[in-house]
Amino acid sequence: MNNQFSFCSISELSSLIKNKKVSPVELTHYFLDKLETIGPQYNAIAHVNKSSALKQAEEAEKKILNKEYLGTLHGIPYAAKDLLSTNDGSPTTWGAKPFLNQSYKIESTIITKLNSAGAILCAKTSMVEFAGGMGYQQPNASVFGPGINPWNKSYWSGGSSSGSGSAVASGIIPFAIGSETWGSILSPASNCGITGLRPTFGIVSRYGSMVLSWTLDKIGPLALSSNDIEIITQHIIGKDDKDPYSIENSFNLTNKIPKNLKIGIPDDITNNIQKEVKDNFNTTLKILESQYKLIPIKLPELPISAATRTILSAEASSAFEEVFEKGLQTKLNAQETHYSSLATNAVLAKDYIKSLRIQNILHEQMNEIFNNVDIIISPVKPSTASKINENFRWATRKEFSEDHPLTLIGAIGNLIGLPGISIPNGFDNNGLPTSFQIMGNRQSDHLIIKCAQLIQNETEWHNKHPN
Amino acid sequence: MLVKIPNILIGVQQQIKASDIMSNIEHFFKIISNKINYKIPKDHIDLIKNRINGIAQDSEELKKYKIHNMEYPPKINNNE
Numbered sequence: 001m002n003n004q005f006s007f008c009s010i011s012e013l014s015s016l017i018k019n020k021k022v023s024p025v026e027l028t029h030y031f032l033d034k035l036e037t038i039g040p041q042y043n044a045i046a047h048v049n050k051s052s053a054l055k056q057a058e059e060a061e062k063k064i065l066n067k068e069y070l071g072t073l074h075g076i077p078y079a080a081k082d083l084l085s086t087n088d089g090s091p092t093t094w095g096a097k098p099f100l101n102q103s104y105k106i107e108s109t110i111i112t113k114l115n116s117a118g119a120i121l122c123a124k125t126s127m128v129e130f131a132g133g134m135g136y137q138q139p140n141a142s143v144f145g146p147g148i149n150p151w152n153k154s155y156w157s158g159g160s161s162s163g164s165g166s167a168v169a170s171g172i173i174p175f176a177i178g179s180e181t182w183g184s185i186l187s188p189a190s191n192c193g194i195t196g197l198r199p200t201f202g203i204v205s206r207y208g209s210m211v212l213s214w215t216l217d218k219i220g221p222l223a224l225s226s227n228d229i230e231i232i233t234q235h236i237i238g239k240d241d242k243d244p245y246s247i248e249n250s251f252n253l254t255n256k257i258p259k260n261l262k263i264g265i266p267d268d269i270t271n272n273i274q275k276e277v278k279d280n281f282n283t284t285l286k287i288l289e290s291q292y293k294l295i296p297i298k299l300p301e302l303p304i305s306a307a308t309r310t311i312l313s314a315e316a317s318s319a320f321e322e323v324f325e326k327g328l329q330t331k332l333n334a335q336e337t338h339y340s341s342l343a344t345n346a347v348l349a350k351d352y353i354k355s356l357r358i359q360n361i362l363h364e365q366m367n368e369i370f371n372n373v374d375i376i377i378s379p380v381k382p383s384t385a386s387k388i389n390e391n392f393r394w395a396t397r398k399e400f401s402e403d404h405p406l407t408l409i410g411a412i413g414n415l416i417g418l419p420g421i422s423i424p425n426g427f428d429n430n431g432l433p434t435s436f437q438i439m440g441n442r443q444s445d446h447l448i449i450k451c452a453q454l455i456q457n458e459t460e461w462h463n464k465h466p467n
Numbered sequence: 468m469l470v471k472i473p474n475i476l477i478g479v480q481q482q483i484k485a486s487d488i489m490s491n492i493e494h495f496f497k498i499i500s501n502k503i504n505y506k507i508p509k510d511h512i513d514l515i516k517n518r519i520n521g522i523a524q525d526s527e528e529l530k531k532y533k534i535h536n537m538e539y540p541p542k543i544n545n546n547e
Binding site (some may be wrong): 135306309310313338339340341343344346347353355356357359 | 507524526
């Protein structure tokens with residue numbers, strides 16, 4: 001089978017389906033074959049949902065023949081991170097060996113929404129065990145093995161949505177769903193050179209998803225372009241009574257980028273980062289500078305990383321209380337987490353509460369910043385992907401300062417649930433993708449997607465794919 | 468077989484003597500040790516020390532930032 005449908009945009013595939021040039025069953029067969037044959041090369045796939053996918057595809061095809069067209073996602077195959085429950089009998093392993101046979105009878109709201117739009121769930125994508133909640137320090141922290149980067153198999157695909165990143169980047173699925181508590185969508189999107197959206201906290205329901213942190217978990221899409229991200233996002237947002245943190249959204253497709261768009265650039269954002277990441281970011285700035293105003297900004301001086309880590313640790317220790325009591329974390333791939341993860345139980349209640357209070361101060365201070373700028377941009381990471389057999393670069397405080405604005409941007413976005421989108425903007429000398437992110441205020445998801453579209457209309461990085 | 472928590476905490480206390488939160492952390496670890504019944508291998512003790520140290524450092528950092536009694540009640544993610 002050739003590569004005729006790999007790397008096609010959702011719009012292109014949708015047009016083929018709508019015009020009956022290809023059937024949902026044919027398309028599903030094509031991507032199931034890719035998932036089964038190429039997926040293992042990247043340790044990208046936890047489970048191929050073959051029988052349920054083909055059943056869904058047949059139903060989608062019947063609807064097409066009956067002229068019941070559901071919209072752009074009708075008949076489009078997709079994959080979902082292996083922490084999203086499905087009721088098709090397939091396992092939902094959370095990337096963890098003790099849960100290899102775990103399955104649920106409930107269906108995650110996001111899966112229900114996508115399936116209702118006619119999309120075909122073809123696979124669960126591999127992930128870092130417990131979405132990294134145990135404190136892993138190296139890529140081989142998944143029962144499915146380290147996520148392998150399609151651009152260079154000696155490098156990591158990123159985490160914790162490792163398989164979602166490598167599956168989309170390798171063209172074996174048009175789009176995938178990931179989750180982010182602290183970096184788990186933007187990091188694999190950046191490592192793999194694709195586009196990933198961390199939505200505003202609460203606008204995408206997390207019902208049916210493994211909990212790492214009630215306060216910080218977000219679910220969002222990874223795709224080939226911001227145009228695809230826009231299509232997917234429309235279908236996955238919405239208030240859901242099954243998720244008590246779910247909120248109404250103000251996603252508005254008619255919104256346009258303001259003519260006087262003001263772009264905030266954090267002071268010292270490119271200090272002490274990889275040269276190519278810096279150079280490519282500066283090139284991106286030049287594109288924006290020709291049309292919009294760039295404004296230097298100073299990020300809030302609060303213990304942001306400490307507060308984010310404290311909330312994450314405290315909530316994870318509660319979410320995984322049973323895991324700890326049964327000692328199941330000692331069965332995980334990442335040996336460094338087997339016992340050190342117990343330390344999360346020692347977070348003091350006063351520190352957890354203080355962190356929640358700091359979260360609200362940060363909301364206030366970021367609102368003040370967003371009174372002066374519409375979006376903030378920065379590189380996603382200080383460097384490109386880590387080697388597959390090494391501990392993470394910048395993994396310790398000594399190597400990359402906690403106070404570096406790049407660290408703060410990630411912590412700010414996750415601590416108060418601001419939307420962020422990762423966009424590829426070039427390569428380093430090893431041929432690994434570099435990326436930058438656009439972050440907006442809460443509920444500005446559509447604005448940051450539009451800004452990403454603006455960049456991607458003028459560049460070709462998102463159209464470059466691994467051989 | 469209970470976890471040998473006191474051995475672990477001796478090292479941590481040496482690293483962050485100035486911290487006044489250690490007694491609380493020790494207390495929490497005693498609670499944990501009552502809940503779990505597997506033995507911690509010796510080669511993991513430094514990893515645990517590092518994590519506890521990180522939590523203690525975060526605690527110290529949070530402590531430095533003062534918030535007035537009447538300001539900023541916790542309100543998760545500002546959700547209305």
